[in-house]
Amino acid sequence: MSVVALAKIPRPSKAQRIDTIVESARKVFCASGFEKGSIVDIAKDAGIAEGTIYRYFDGKRSLLDEVLHRHYAVFFDDVQQTLPSIEGHSNRLRYLIRRTLLSISGDRGICGLITRDKRPLDNETPSLSQDLNRQIAVLMADEVKAGIKSRTFHCNTSPSIVCDMIGGGLELIAYSYMRTGKSIDVDKVTDSISLTFLSGIESSDPTTESLANLVERLEQTADRLDHS
Amino acid sequence: MSVVALAKIPRPSKAQRIDTIVESARKVFCASGFEKGSIVDIAKDAGIAEGTIYRYFDGKRSLLDEVLHRHYAVFFDDVQQTLPSIEGHSNRLRYLIRRTLLSISGDRGICGLITRDKRPLDNETPSLSQDLNRQIAVLMADEVKAGIKSRTFHCNTSPSIVCDMIGGGLELIAYSYMRTGKSIDVDKVTDSISLTFLSGIESSDPTTESLANLVERLEQTADRLDHS
DNA sequence: AGCAAATAATGAACGCTATTCATTACTTAC
DNA sequence: GTAAGTAATGAATAGCGTTCATTATTTGCT
Numbered sequence: 447m448s449v450v451a452l453a454k455i456p457r458p459s460k461a462q463r464i465d466t467i468v469e470s471a472r473k474v475f476c477a478s479g480f481e482k483g484s485i486v487d488i489a490k491d492a493g494i495a496e497g498t499i500y501r502y503f504d505g506k507r508s509l510l511d512e513v514l515h516r517h518y519a520v521f522f523d524d525v526q527q528t529l530p531s532i533e534g535h536s537n538r539l540r541y542l543i544r545r546t547l548l549s550i551s552g553d554r555g556i557c558g559l560i561t562r563d564k565r566p567l568d569n570e571t572p573s574l575s576q577d578l579n580r581q582i583a584v585l586m587a588d589e590v591k592a593g594i595k596s597r598t599f600h601c602n603t604s605p606s607i608v609c610d611m612i613g614g615g616l617e618l619i620a621y622s623y624m625r626t627g628k629s630i631d632v633d634k635v636t637d638s639i640s641l642t643f644l645s646g647i648e649s650s651d652p653t654t655e656s657l658a659n660l661v662e663r664l665e666q667t668a669d670r671l672d673h674s
Numbered sequence: 675m676s677v678v679a680l681a682k683i684p685r686p687s688k689a690q691r692i693d694t695i696v697e698s699a700r701k702v703f704c705a706s707g708f709e710k711g712s713i714v715d716i717a718k719d720a721g722i723a724e725g726t727i728y729r730y731f732d733g734k735r736s737l738l739d740e741v742l743h744r745h746y747a748v749f750f751d752d753v754q755q756t757l758p759s760i761e762g763h764s765n766r767l768r769y770l771i772r773r774t775l776l777s778i779s780g781d782r783g784i785c786g787l788i789t790r791d792k793r794p795l796d797n798e799t800p801s802l803s804q805d806l807n808r809q810i811a812v813l814m815a816d817e818v819k820a821g822i823k824s825r826t827f828h829c830n831t832s833p834s835i836v837c838d839m840i841g842g843g844l845e846l847i848a849y850s851y852m853r854t855g856k857s858i859d860v861d862k863v864t865d866s867i868s869l870t871f872l873s874g875i876e877s878s879d880p881t882t883e884s885l886a887n888l889v890e891r892l893e894q895t896a897d898r899l900d901h902s
Numbered sequence: 903a904g905c906a907a908a909t910a911a912t913g914a915a916c917g918c919t920a921t922t923c924a925t926t927a928c929t930t931a932c
Numbered sequence: 933g934t935a936a937g938t939a940a941t942g943a944a945t946a947g948c949g950t951t952c953a954t955t956a957t958t959t960g961c962t
Binding site: 602603607611612613614615616617619622635637638639641642643645664667671 | 830831832835836838839840841842843844845846847850863865866867869870871873892893896899900
Binding site for chain 3: 684685712713714724725728733734
């Protein structure tokens with residue numbers, strides 16, 4: 447035996463191992479995409495053998511699912527905590543749009559991964575990738591439906607189609623962000639989207655609605671004059 | 675030599691060969707998708723060897739590009755012929771939406787192929803797949819911009835974002851169609867989309883407009899008073 | 903502490919692809 | 933009719949995800 451003692455390296459716990467693998471997978475997938483990022487690369491990055499990955503994950507796809515799952519968890523925790531504190535269907539929709547845009551512009555790597563990996567259709571792929579958009583779509587649709595019930599919105603159009611337009615718009619904006627690299631002006635885009643669908647969906651006639659806004663601005667101006 | 679004469683089968687012309695290959699590729703890709711549809715399958719369907727395909731196409735991707743290119747050609751020929759005959763920006767936008775929906779619901783095979791194959795991002799893949807949506811987006815954006823110039827639409831929102839919402843909405847509707855198989859009510863969906871974005875984009879009535887101007891002047895006056 | 907039995911990790915081997923290329927078959931031009 | 937040119941072939945290659953017999957480590961029991 448050599449003079450140098452063979453230090454028995456203790457094995458990491460199951461949870462640690464999984465964390466290591468998922469983090470390496472995230473790195474590799476974000477850098478190379480799902481197709482091109484290979485299991486060997488991930489194993490190398492994690493400092494383990496390929497086979498080990500298959501002890502903890504069913505396959506490459508499951509690994510991607512876990513990476514995305516962890517990413518989404520943060521988003522949905524945040525949404526679930528914030529959404530109930532916001533008053534009004536329009537404002538809640540607005541928040542959902544804004545929060546999604548923040549998520550997009552906040553992590554370019556994951557955004558690219560999600561953007562590339564759209565739309566599985568096949569029987570076997572269980573389509574976790576578009577869960578974010580799907581779940582958000584549900585949240586939005588609920589808001590629109592509730593808004594219709596409470597007469598905030600009119601019902602000349604289908605809630606699901608409005609949500610498709612918002613969600614689809616957000617997807618294309620994310621795609622454009624990935625292609626061009628031009629940073630997203632979150633507030634501006636939020637305004638633009640909200641304006642576009644709101645004026646088309648709100649119950650009261652446009653005249654009254656904008657009049658109400660104008661009156662509000664007038665009052666604010668009057669307040670300012672009073673204080674000066 | 676065997677008694678049966680070896681009938682010298684004359685080779686088909688270059689154009690015929692290409693047509694055969696592309697048609698087989700279309701069949702295979704539509705049936706199995708781009709990933710799962712293999713070159714061997716295509717070659718078998720076309721009755722040739724794999725190697726032959728590579729004499730006419732750079733690779734699998736080019737083959738897909740050609741399949742889509744041929745599909746799009748029909749669509750754009752139709753659009754280019756019809757669009758100029760339609761009066762009014764709203765009506766032209768409406769036509770583009772309707773024509774896209776017809777294209778989607780008209781060829782489930784290709785629709786699935788396009789739906790699955792969204793969003794290349796990588797340097798090498800030259801992204802032919804989303805050409806349809808991109809080119810339509812340009813047509814729509816032109817219409818919106820012209821509408822703003824001619825005061826048909828107001829400019830509180832960005833044309834590109836409106837088009838993202840329409841295009842993205844159409845994509846999600848196509849996706850939903852592929853997943854559920856439920857046929858699309860083209861006219862109803864066209865109406866729904868048009869209503870949603872139109873009422874949000876059309877110029878408000880003159881009374882409100884002038885009032886808005888008045889308020890703005892008042893606000894500016896207040897600003898001046900503040901600064902003095 | 904020592905010794906099974908259980909559990910984890912390994913990496914060579916497998917099967918499946920797209921792609922290439924020396925070889926063979928056909929066409930064309932003189 | 934033959935030689936030069938062009939097209940077609942399919943076995944060979946390289947790269948991937950995945951499996952599994954083998955090896956290494958940990959755990960539980962006395």
